[in-house]
Amino acid sequence: MTPEISQSDPLSERLRRALTVPDATLDRLVNGVSESCKRRRRQRVLSIAAAALGLVAATAWLLTQGNGSESASVARSAKAPALEAPSIDPDDPVVWDIRASLDEGGSAYDEEPGIGWLLEESDGVVFGEVKRLQDGLIRFEVRFSQPTWLAQQGLRSLPRDGAYPEVSCSRALSWKPGERVWLFLKRHPETKQLEVVRDGSGKIEAPLYDLFEDADIRDVVRRRRLSDERLASLIDRHGAEAILYVESMMSWLPEWREPWGTPVLQAAIQNQLSRFAAAGSEDIPYPAVALRKLQPERWLALPTAAREEIRRRFEAIEEPWSRLAWLEGLHRFRDARGDAPYAPDVTALVARAEADFVAGGGKTGYRERLRESLRLSLAHDRERAVARLWELTHEIEESSFWGPIQFLEPLLQADRERAEAELVRMMGRDRPRRRPLRLDLLAACEGTAGIECFQEWLTDEDFDFGSMTYLGQLERALVRDPDADVRFERFRDFFRRLLGAPQPSLSRFVALVEIQLAQGEDLAPAVDQLRRWLLRADGEDLETLARLVRRVQERLGVQPLLWRDPTRTEVIAAAKDLLTRLMR
Amino acid sequence: MPPSSPLECLQRGDLRGLEAIVRQHGPALLRFLERQAPRGVDSEDLVQDTFLVLLKNARQVQSPERLAAYLRGVARRLALEAARKSQRRRRLLEKLDPPTDAAPPDEPDDELMAALALLDPPLETVIDIYYSRDLTYEQGAALLGISRATFQSRLRRGLAELRRRLGGVRSSQENPS
Numbered sequence: 215m216t217p218e219i220s221q222s223d224p225l226s227e228r229l230r231r232a233l234t235v236p237d238a239t240l241d242r243l244v245n246g247v248s249e250s251c252k253r254r255r256r257q258r259v260l261s262i263a264a265a266a267l268g269l270v271a272a273t274a275w276l277l278t279q280g281n282g283s284e285s286a287s288v289a290r291s292a293k294a295p296a297l298e299a300p301s302i303d304p305d306d307p308v309v310w311d312i313r314a315s316l317d318e319g320g321s322a323y324d325e326e327p328g329i330g331w332l333l334e335e336s337d338g339v340v341f342g343e344v345k346r347l348q349d350g351l352i353r354f355e356v357r358f359s360q361p362t363w364l365a366q367q368g369l370r371s372l373p374r375d376g377a378y379p380e381v382s383c384s385r386a387l388s389w390k391p392g393e394r395v396w397l398f399l400k401r402h403p404e405t406k407q408l409e410v411v412r413d414g415s416g417k418i419e420a421p422l423y424d425l426f427e428d429a430d431i432r433d434v435v436r437r438r439r440l441s442d443e444r445l446a447s448l449i450d451r452h453g454a455e456a457i458l459y460v461e462s463m464m465s466w467l468p469e470w471r472e473p474w475g476t477p478v479l480q481a482a483i484q485n486q487l488s489r490f491a492a493a494g495s496e497d498i499p500y501p502a503v504a505l506r507k508l509q510p511e512r513w514l515a516l517p518t519a520a521r522e523e524i525r526r527r528f529e530a531i532e533e534p535w536s537r538l539a540w541l542e543g544l545h546r547f548r549d550a551r552g553d554a555p556y557a558p559d560v561t562a563l564v565a566r567a568e569a570d571f572v573a574g575g576g577k578t579g580y581r582e583r584l585r586e587s588l589r590l591s592l593a594h595d596r597e598r599a600v601a602r603l604w605e606l607t608h609e610i611e612e613s614s615f616w617g618p619i620q621f622l623e624p625l626l627q628a629d630r631e632r633a634e635a636e637l638v639r640m641m642g643r644d645r646p647r648r649r650p651l652r653l654d655l656l657a658a659c660e661g662t663a664g665i666e667c668f669q670e671w672l673t674d675e676d677f678d679f680g681s682m683t684y685l686g687q688l689e690r691a692l693v694r695d696p697d698a699d700v701r702f703e704r705f706r707d708f709f710r711r712l713l714g715a716p717q718p719s720l721s722r723f724v725a726l727v728e729i730q731l732a733q734g735e736d737l738a739p740a741v742d743q744l745r746r747w748l749l750r751a752d753g754e755d756l757e758t759l760a761r762l763v764r765r766v767q768e769r770l771g772v773q774p775l776l777w778r779d780p781t782r783t784e785v786i787a788a789a790k791d792l793l794t795r796l797m798r
Numbered sequence: 799m800p801p802s803s804p805l806e807c808l809q810r811g812d813l814r815g816l817e818a819i820v821r822q823h824g825p826a827l828l829r830f831l832e833r834q835a836p837r838g839v840d841s842e843d844l845v846q847d848t849f850l851v852l853l854k855n856a857r858q859v860q861s862p863e864r865l866a867a868y869l870r871g872v873a874r875r876l877a878l879e880a881a882r883k884s885q886r887r888r889r890l891l892e893k894l895d896p897p898t899d900a901a902p903p904d905e906p907d908d909e910l911m912a913a914l915a916l917l918d919p920p921l922e923t924v925i926d927i928y929y930s931r932d933l934t935y936e937q938g939a940a941l942l943g944i945s946r947a948t949f950q951s952r953l954r955r956g957l958a959e960l961r962r963r964l965g966g967v968r969s970s971q972e973n974p975s
Contacts, residue, residue, distance in 0.1 A: 234932065240821060240824055244821060247845075
């Protein structure tokens with residue numbers, strides 16, 4: 215090893231004399247910094263006390279949801295202390311420069327992740343205004359005094375004047391100066407850089423910054439619902455578009471059920487259609503959505519002139535998908551024209567879909583439009599529609615798996631017995647290969663063969679139905695659909711037995727717990743297995759465990775984990791707390 | 799789990815991390831600021847301000863290895879601001895009270911300080927770190943997040959450059975043959 219350079223040669227001696235800092239000086243420096251910290255902290259407390267009140271409240275409600283019980287203190291004590299230094303001056307905007315990525319494809323945004331997903335994934339949420347776009351750089355101004363929601367204390371320690379060149383947003387989202395947006399932020403675990411969640415999809419389209427206010431989002435997070443009155447006011451103000459946004463926002467909640475049938479909301483929807491009929495232009499958006507949500511008796515309650523005007527507007531529509539969307543609502547209504555005034559329109563729609571299907575080579579979009587047109591046709595020309603759906607099921611079977619099973623879906627209503635037998639055959643055939651399948655259709659089977667097939671799939675230890683895809687299917691079939699309660703009743707005992715049995719993976723167990731809770735069932739049969747998984751709280755699958763802990767905490771009415779990815783320490787602390795409760 | 803670095807402690811909000819950082823980097827930073835800051839400005843105050851900036855923006859520092867460079871950058875900026883303020887103040891004072899020809903107070907080894915200030919920043923940093931706290935190569939390299947060999951190499955180059963600027967003062971071991 216090369217010897218160290220001597221510090222006794224003349225130059226080194228000179229450097230040592232000049233540069234060495236005596237211990238006393240160093241102590242003075244340390245004390246000076248420490249004193250400055252304390253001074254600044256005191257100043258900060260005094261100067262921003264009033265402004266901070268709102269922020270503290272915003273943070274506090276996040277930390278004190280539920281009954282503020284023991285687990286809250288466990289979770290809080292597990293948190294690292296908040297960084298004290300940065301002050302939050304409500305009049306001092308924070309400016310962030312975020313560089314837009316070169317990826318302009320925007321494919322990542324085809325599927326809107328939904329606020330729930332974002333909230334759970336984000337370290338924090340802030341409200342900002344796009345100030346400037348230049349050379350791919352998006353400058354945001356964030357004012358903490360504006361409706362800003364701090365999802366965790368850590369956000370308070372954000373650098374206030376830094377630029378983040380490594381943060382990416384997609385330009386495909388068409389940022390515009392003056393636009394006010396929610397930014398969902400996540401701190402990268404390694405680089406500590408702040409990132410907009412999912413490469414910029416922190417900007418969700420209109421729902422979050424045009425439609426919903428802070429209080430709405432808090433209600434969704436805290437109570438998992440918006441009141442009917444609030445929904446009605448959203449529809450009044452924003453039109454039927456609000457229905458789409460609400461559904462988009464709520465779709466992540468397994469226990470959320472469509473509220474549109476309540477009198478107050480039906481009145482709001484009916485009012486939208488009245489306004490649409492009365493308007494001289496197309497300035498009432500999304501009438502087709504309103505039509506689909508309107509109950510037939512409410513349609514009849516509309517003035518005759520309004521109904522005629524709506525029909526006239528429908529007849530002017532050329533585009534086939536739009537016609538389909540309108541007809542999905544209209545064909546349910548009867549009026550002076552008779553019981554099925556829209557039957558000819560449905561027939562024409564099917565003819566057009568058939569022609570396009572052939573011309574388009576049977577591609578997915580044409581296939582979907584044909585299926586949905588035939589689904590409408592079942593109400594008017596059942597025999598012919600059923601025959602055609604079976605034809606399509608057998609035609610497509612050899613070349614595509616998803617094709618035939620898609621056409622089986624409407625057949626499960628129209629030709630149940632035969633369709634169930636076919637579904638069981640398809641699902642049984644594909645079990646050894648674990649191919650993509652439709653658990654939701656299987657769960658909807660009423661016959662013994664279908665029910666047994668469903669149970670076989672769920673007890674197959676090599677099949678992980680805890681993935682989000684299959685969990686979504688199960689929730690749709692057993693929790694959300696209008697017939698979900700009846701279906702679940704068929705499987706109630708089965709689910710209780712399954713919950714009490716060891717599961718090969720945590721994700722499977724969590725999926726069972728989620729369905730059980732969403733159906734309002736108790737967790738008694740799951741307690742032993744719950745203990746087993748909580749005792750393994752130091753395992754690898756922290757994210758899934760956190761989901762389990764959070765759901766059980768909510769059920770027990772105790773402090774849920776924070777609205778962000780909890781740390782390992784927090785999950786373990788919360789799991790221990792739950793274990794203690796379960797042992798009592 | 800590996801022990802947290804002082805920077806990571808600070809980023810989590812633990813002020814003990816800051817104290818450790820002041821002890822590690824403070825001496826070199828003080829000497830650096832003594833060279834950079836204008837006369838009449840208290841270098842210790844600037845050191846304190848530098849660490850307060852770090853406290854505020856700790857999360858901007860991506861890794862402990864970048865801490866020394868970050869602190870130097872902040873210190874340099876603060877020194878520049880102090881120089882501007884000092885210049886404004888001096889101009890104001892000159893209007894009120896014209897300057898005299900009196901010699902400035904003696905500075906310790908001005909020549910050496912001036913030569914150090916002209917070094918490339920990486921070489922200057924290594925010399926500051928090495929001599930301000932009597933560190934070993936390993937300790938200095940760890941503080942800067944570089945290898946021992948790099949630390950040693952920079953030190954040699956820095957000393958050689960200093961020697962050249964100071965007119966041939968040689969170290970007995972700095973130039974291995």
